[in-house]
């Protein structure tokens with residue numbers, strides 16, 4: 001597989017063309033941002049950890065019946081993925097109240113929900129990724145009713161599979177954000193990444209935050225938390 005020109009540089013990854021029009025190479029950076037780019041920094045080694053973690057979690061999800069963009073890990077920071085047209089929605093699943101949920105509703109932190117919640121944000125940096133409801137997604141034709149239904153079903157399955165896996169690692173999957181894309185044939189697959197940048201992961205015994213909230217909230221020990229959570233995964237995730 002030959003790496004060609006850079007197509008895009010985002011906040012955490014670069015995307016390159018390949019000699020196959022259906023495949024792209026993503027390259028994970030150590031750059032970290034929060035609050036829509038207002039806070040900027042570097043988390044040493046993050047790119048390697050996020051690349052490897054995302055790939056291993058996506059391989060696990062594929063086995064459980066959730067189609068993903070993952071094709072092959074090429075190096076510590078680079079992965080071959082299927083090219084998709086991104087559905088411009090951030091799909092957020094929550095098991096425990098925290099973050100923008102508590103802020104928006106003035107709701108207490110740390111309440112375990114009876115059922116997971118799903119919400120969508122419209123992926124648009126200029127508008128600060130506003131929360132969006134199903135009927136507005138349909139009105140703007142960001143996705144069809146059938147696609148939304150499938151996205152919700154896949155998001156719930158991801159929560160089930162990864163919630164159980166992280167539990168086996170002594171980690172609570174508090175909430176997370178997913179992005180989906182369309183292949184040429186119109187089918188919907190999971191894209192982007194699943195990492196401590198996009199999930200809240202708390203030590204099940206102590207409640208210690210092992211994710212990007214340490215960076216967002218200036219809690220310190222950011223690199224150590226990424227290493228700790230990767231170590232937990234590696235100890236349990238064998239055979240892929």
Ligand code: TMP
Nearest residue numbers: 098099100101175176177197198199200
């Ligand atoms: P929130 O509580 O700030 O809405 O975040 C919910 C989840 O989404 C949390 O696991 C962090 C993740 N997330 C992203 O991956 N990207 C983002 O830009 C934001 C705001 C949250």
